[in-house]
Amino acid sequence: MSVRLAWRKGLNGVMLTLTGVAAFAVVSVLFLILGYLIYNGGKSLNWNFFTKLPTPVGETGGGMANAIVGSLKLLLLAAVMGLPVGLMAGVYLAEFSGKTLSFIVRYTTDLLNGVPSIVIGIFAYSLAVLPVKHFSTLAGGVALGIMVIPITVRSTEEFLRSVPNSLREGAMALGASKWKTIATVILPAASGGILTGMLLALARVAGETAPLLFTAFSNRYWSPGWTQPIASLPVMIYTYAIAPYDDWHRQAWAAGLVLLGLVLLANLGCRLALSRSGIARSS
């Protein structure tokens, strides 16, 4: 075997091994993250975390009950504001689209999806905080709602497109008008996928911190109604992690574990359900 051939074979072996190492290194990061959070968060997670309010500085104990409820309220608002728009726009793109306009809508949706979340925060601030001059749950909901829209549009469109054409033709052949076909045949056929897509969109914004910093702000107490500042899990993790108190760090780990657990479970469930039903994975 010539030296040149040996070199080529050696290089082949080394490089291919390196690609494998790279792949497993990246995957192991996921397990490192999980492991660290379970280890550190598990130590500080207790029943109080879910039922008590945060304690004043210096006093140990307490929990983040208000932040958990706050995150749920914000997600509810985001769902109410963002999901219908995303769904209908997705129906438009998949079923009614013309050429130029749908290209523009699709491109704008991608653009909106790529806007940094902090900039969405500024936008929601100027829409919902500046006019009334105070932070509110509503403003946080607006910020998250805007982020939900582009994700929902794309997944809805994709799942509608994956409905076989024969179903559309069958319904129309029976004399159904187009909207009736969509409402009674196409949407129900794609509903599983569309709903999972929506859940994924909510899971994605559930972890968003930046757009909430100056819209929903934060709150150490309960926030009744929709017009006061409200605490949320991601913002609490942030403020607790950068604070200089050990007890707060412990709480941050616990909150991180809860948040990551919820987000990953939602993702895991949705993606498994999608791959089982054989529908193409949305990226």
Place this chain on the structure above:
Amino acid sequence: MSASATTIEHAAGPESGPRALIQRLRHGDEVAHLITLVFAGIILLLTSLLVWELWVNSQLSRAKFGWHFFYTRVWDPVFGDFGAAPFIYGTLVTSVVSLVIAVPLGLAAAIFLSELAPRRISDSIAFLIDLLAAVPSVIYGLLGIFIVVPLMRTIIGPALINTLGTLPGIGILFKGPNYGVGFFTAGIVLAIMVVPFIISVSREVLLTVPRDQREAALSLGATRWEATWQVVVPWARTGIMGSIFLALARALGETMAVTMVIGNDPKIVTSLFAPGYTIAAVIANEFTEATGDLYLNALIELGLVLFLMTFILNGLARLLIIATERGGGHPA
């Protein structure tokens, strides 16, 4: 699928004029079309409103500083003097550092997944990598503060200073006091965050490369690696570039994780171990404390700059990916 829809529309087409329109309105099709169109219009409206609000609300700062804003190093809220240079510098440096780490790693992993791993293993690893992409950025920040920063202070930093720091030329990047927080730490955290995007897009692009390209190279006597590196990767390079642009756009706009590990010091220094500041981080930190309209306007102008940077990159990335999927990435 739209083919069938258009034929049916055409069948009803010849009858035009107001009567036909009323007929179709009664059917409800046009109404449904209109309603969905309105919702699609909301997206266009929101996006233009976003640009408009950023533009209008940065008015004071744009009028006062003009182009100076981009190359002034002073950030002095007390005297109302604002320059964006340190933040733009920090944003670019952290993003470049993250790409230097993430691109080789991500590309290698994508090659492994598309060229070597059996389909089943490749799919399950891709699944895990998608999960990694779903981890909220504040969690990365949490791990950054408590794991990467101490590691950087005790192990990675000193190791780099003693090796790369002694080299002529690039050595100046790896000199100076090592605080643990700073550009390099932010770059590491960002790299971990963007690598899933590079992998999943690159993998999909690599999988679209026709099988006969690989077979032709192998039959000419190329080794597996040579076939991959000299034939498959060049074929897919446009799409891979697209994935890198997407990753870069994400790195530029990433806020929480960076804010937590960058050190928050608006300075322009060559050492990567020095604390710095990024556009997104300064907005996150100072927005709620901004007293006075000019201060707030300056921060919103920073937001506008960030928006434009990611806007251009995302636009380019989409075009590149579309081009590859249509086969335009092929050199011949």
